[in-house]
Amino acid sequence: MHKYPKINFIGNKQKIASWICDHFPSDTETVFDAFSGGCSVAFEAKTRGFEVYTNDILKINYHIANALIKNQNIKLNKKDIDIIFDGEPFNGFMTEHYADVFFFENECQQLDLIRQNIEKLDCEKKKSLAFALMRRAMIRKMPYSRFNINWEKVKQLRNEEWSYEKYKRKRAYHNQSFKEHFLLNLNEYNYAVFDNQKQNQAYNEDIFNLLDKISADVIYFDPPYAGTMNNYFSFYGLLDNFITGEITKPFGNNFRDKQTIEQQFDMLFSRLKNFKYWFLSYNNVSCPTKTGMLSLLNTYSKEVQIVEKEHIYKVTGKENKKRNTEYLFIIKNENYGRNSKL
Numbered sequence: 001m002h003k004y005p006k007i008n009f010i011g012n013k014q015k016i017a018s019w020i021c022d023h024f025p026s027d028t029e030t031v032f033d034a035f036s037g038g039c040s041v042a043f044e045a046k047t048r049g050f051e052v053y054t055n056d057i058l059k060i061n062y063h064i065a066n067a068l069i070k071n072q073n074i075k076l077n078k079k080d081i082d083i084i085f086d087g088e089p090f091n092g093f094m095t096e097h098y099a100d101v102f103f104f105e106n107e108c109q110q111l112d113l114i115r116q117n118i119e120k121l122d123c124e125k126k127k128s129l130a131f132a133l134m135r136r137a138m139i140r141k142m143p144y145s146r147f148n149i150n151w152e153k154v155k156q157l158r159n160e161e162w163s164y165e166k167y168k169r170k171r172a173y174h175n176q177s178f179k180e181h182f183l184l185n186l187n188e189y190n191y192a193v194f195d196n197q198k199q200n201q202a203y204n205e206d207i208f209n210l211l212d213k214i215s216a217d218v219i220y221f222d223p224p225y226a227g228t229m230n231n232y233f234s235f236y237g238l239l240d241n242f243i244t245g246e247i248t249k250p251f252g253n254n255f256r257d258k259q260t261i262e263q264q265f266d267m268l269f270s271r272l273k274n275f276k277y278w279f280l281s282y283n284n285v286s287c288p289t290k291t292g293m294l295s296l297l298n299t300y301s302k303e304v305q306i307v308e309k310e311h312i313y314k315v316t317g318k319e320n321k322k323r324n325t326e327y328l329f330i331i332k333n334e335n336y337g338r339n340s341k342l
C-alpha cells in the first residue's frame, strides 16, 4: 500500500482520512476534494481506487496534488537531483524580499538557485514534485512550520543552545540545509507516486469558479474553519511567492470571517447540483455551530446525517494537545442533476 508522505499541513485530516472515506456511499466512483490542502483525503481516496479531482486556491497545494494525485508515474531521479542543486547560489527574488525575514541571506540565495533550476526539469509533474519537496524542506526549517512568524522569533527558535536551555530540544532540523531535507524525504515522496488506473485531476482555482464545470459522485469539503487558526494565505503564501517569483495577494472567499461565513456556505451549497453526495468536515469549535450548519443544510436537503469522532491534534509541541469533536456532515443531494434550492 502506498503511504501518504510527510506533508505537515496545518488543519490536515491525515488521522481521520480513512474514517472519512469509509463513509462514502457504495455507488461512489468519483470524488472531488474541493479544498484539498495537503491532499490527505484525496490521497486516501486515490489509494481506494476512486477517480479523484482536487482543487485548492493556493499554488503550492495545487503542486502537491499534481505531484501525488494526478501524477501516476513520474518520479525524480539522480539526474533531476543534480539539476536541482547544481550551480552557485545568487541574489534573486527570494534574497531581495525574504533575507532576514524568514531565512538567512545565504539560505535565500540557495532558494533563488533552486527555484531557477527547478524550471530546467523536463516535465511539469517533476516540477510539482520538486515544489512539494521544497515545501517540506522550507517548512522544516521554519519554526512552527508556517510563514507568519516574525524574524526575531525565528532567529531565537533557530538558536539551538537557546532552544535546548529553554525546551530541552535543540530543533537542529531548522538548521539543516534545504538539500539535506529534500534528500531525506525524496524516497518517501517518490514512493507516494502511484497509478490507480483512473484519470485523476488537479485544479488551482477559487472553488466558486469550478462548481459548474466539474461533476462527481462525492464532493468533499474541508474549508478553513471560521473562529479557529485559519489564515492559510498567511501560513503558506510565501511558498506561492517562491513558485511564482511575485508577491501574491491574499485571496477573497476564504471562509475566515465569522460575520459572512453563513452567507459563504449558503452561496456554496446553492451551487452543488452536479454532486450526488456532499461531505463536509467540521468541528465543535467552528462558526457556525453544528446546529446552525444543520439548519442551513436542511434548507437544501432533508437527508442530512452527522457522524462524529474525537480528533486529537497538536498545537505547537508534544505538551500541547487539544481534543476536538470532528463532525462529518453527509448530505444526499435531493436535487442532483437539477438546479439546487428549489
Ligand SMILES: C[S@@+](CC[C@H](N)C(=O)[O-])C[C@H]1O[C@@H](n2cnc3c(N)ncnc32)[C@H](O)[C@@H]1O
Residues within 6 Å of the ligand: 009, 010, 011, 012, 013, 014, 034, 035, 036, 037, 038, 039, 040, 041, 055, 056, 057, 058, 061, 205, 206, 207, 208, 222, 223, 224, 225, 232, 233, 252, 253, 254, 255
Ligand atoms: C483545512 S485546509 C484543507 C486541509 C486538507 N483537507 C488536508 O487534509 O490537508 C483548507 C484549504 O482550503 C483552501 N481554500 C480556502 N479558500 C478557498 C477557495 N475559495 N477555493 C479553493 N480553496 C480554498 C486553503 O488554501 C486551504 O488549503
